[in-house]
Amino acid sequence: MAGGFAKDGAVAEQIEASIDDAIAQVRQRIAKGAGLTHCEDCGEEIPLARRKAVAGVRRCIPCQQEHDSEQSVDVGYNRRGSKGSQLR
Ligand SMILES: [Zn+2]
Numbered sequence: 001m002a003g004g005f006a007k008d009g010a011v012a013e014q015i016e017a018s019i020d021d022a023i024a025q026v027r028q029r030i031a032k033g034a035g036l037t038h039c040e041d042c043g044e045e046i047p048l049a050r051r052k053a054v055a056g057v058r059r060c061i062p063c064q065q066e067h068d069s070e071q072s073v074d075v076g077y078n079r080r081g082s083k084g085s086q087l088r
Contacts (some may be wrong), residue, residue: 039063
């Protein structure tokens with residue numbers, strides 16, 4: 001009886017180990033920046049060529065351009081902010 005119980009436990013451990021492996025693989029892929037197949041902004045499929053060219057790509061080209069221009073506005077604001085503090 002005890003032997004049978006131990007066997008069941010071993011199988012359960014194996015299943016848990018393979019789930020852990022799968023989660024670890026997914027986490028590694030995210031950490032490495034595998035990127036998305038579909039744009040996170042508009043949901044359009046990102047062309048394979050773009051996905052291959054840009055590691056960790058998350059947006060289609062129009063959305064990325066929009067995102068980049070928004071970022072440059074933020075940078076400009078931050079620069080002005082630090083200049084202001086230097087003048088004091
Ligand atoms: Zn998009």
